[in-house]
Amino acid sequence: MNAAEKSNGMAPTYIVYVVILAMAFFQVLFAILAGPRLVPMLILAFVQASLAVNYFMHLKQERPSLFLALIPYTLFVLFMMNMIWSDSFRLLHMRSLAK
Amino acid sequence: MSQANLAVDPHLGTMETKPFAIPSSKLVMWLFIISDAVTFGALLFAYGYLRNASPDWPTPFESASIWNSLLMTFILVTSSLTVLIALKAEQEDDRARAFRWVIVTAALGVLFTALHLREWMDLIGKGVRTFQNPWGSPMFGATFFAITGLHMAHVVGGVVALIATGLIYKAGRYSAKHIEILALYWHFVDLVWMFVVPLVYLMNMKR
Numbered sequence: 001m002n003a004a005e006k007s008n009g010m011a012p013t014y015i016v017y018v019v020i021l022a023m024a025f026f027q028v029l030f031a032i033l034a035g036p037r038l039v040p041m042l043i044l045a046f047v048q049a050s051l052a053v054n055y056f057m058h059l060k061q062e063r064p065s066l067f068l069a070l071i072p073y074t075l076f077v078l079f080m081m082n083m084i085w086s087d088s089f090r091l092l093h094m095r096s097l098a099k
Numbered sequence: 100m101s102q103a104n105l106a107v108d109p110h111l112g113t114m115e116t117k118p119f120a121i122p123s124s125k126l127v128m129w130l131f132i133i134s135d136a137v138t139f140g141a142l143l144f145a146y147g148y149l150r151n152a153s154p155d156w157p158t159p160f161e162s163a164s165i166w167n168s169l170l171m172t173f174i175l176v177t178s179s180l181t182v183l184i185a186l187k188a189e190q191e192d193d194r195a196r197a198f199r200w201v202i203v204t205a206a207l208g209v210l211f212t213a214l215h216l217r218e219w220m221d222l223i224g225k226g227v228r229t230f231q232n233p234w235g236s237p238m239f240g241a242t243f244f245a246i247t248g249l250h251m252a253h254v255v256g257g258v259v260a261l262i263a264t265g266l267i268y269k270a271g272r273y274s275a276k277h278i279e280i281l282a283l284y285w286h287f288v289d290l291v292w293m294f295v296v297p298l299v300y301l302m303n304m305k306r
Contacts, residue, residue, distance in 0.1 A: 010183070010187055014180075017177075020176050020293075021172070028165055028166070031301040032162065032165065036297075036304055038297075041302075056286040062119065065118065066119040066126075069118075078136075084145075084147075084148045087148070088151040089152075092153075
């Protein structure tokens with residue numbers, strides 16, 4: 001039995017669909033009213049993405065080993081990309097690498 | 100392992116059990132998705148690097164573009180729902196209905212691409228090119244067209260795959276498994292867009 005077959009009807013899918021759209025609307029409204037703020041908007045995007053992965057892509061209904069084999073390593077790789085920021089700030093202030 | 104099973108398939112005894120209890124083709128799609136996620140992640144980080152390092156980074160998106168991006172989000176998320184409805188119809192052995200919903204999903208993908216191209220044409224009309232624009236850092240166009248262009252290529256590829264898979268499925272040569280694997284890809288395209296909107300559109304909103 002595949003993951004989609006294990007799902008109990010479409011009701012949770014419709015709820016997640018509405019929640020994701022509501023969050024997208026809130027994100028835009030927040031940006032227009034309060035100005036773009038990176039961290040709150042990224043948090044909202046991560047929540048939207050996790051809902052989509054768990055309920056649209058049915059990862060929640062697969063074996064936990066699949067989740068463990070895929071997600072932590074992807075997040076780790078993306079996390080390690082944060083090492084670029086120090087050089088980005090150096091470039092902003094045009095400081096020499098050599099002191 | 101019984102002797103009867105070995106008699107049916109002599110390789111059965113040497114085959115390992117599937118570690119994640121999913122078909123190999125589905126596992127391959129998951130592996131493609133995580134590698135593609137890292138590709139998009141690298142592009143978005145490169146964009147962030149350049150944006151942060153450029154004091155004159157342009158913020159050209161007016162409210163019309165922002166609402167347009169919200170409309171595009173609505174279309175893409177709805178297309179994720181329609182592909183799930185197609186999958187549900189397939190599980191109920193209603194091939195005709197499943198095919199119709201696959202085509203609805205593809206049509207939503209075409210609509211998304213049309214809106215995106217309209218956005219591109221609007222920016223090109225204002226003088227934005229890959230390495231120049233009238234407002235500030237010339238890298239704005241390069242990053243915008245690279246990120247949204249790669250995403251649009253994924254949508255177009257998904258539309259072609261949806262139509263092809265839908266037709267083969269309608270002919271009876273594909274099963275629910277194929278629709279489900281394609282649906283995984285389509286949801287991923289949706290997922291990437293959830294990060295493109297805040298980082299590329301909302302952060303570059305005109306103030």
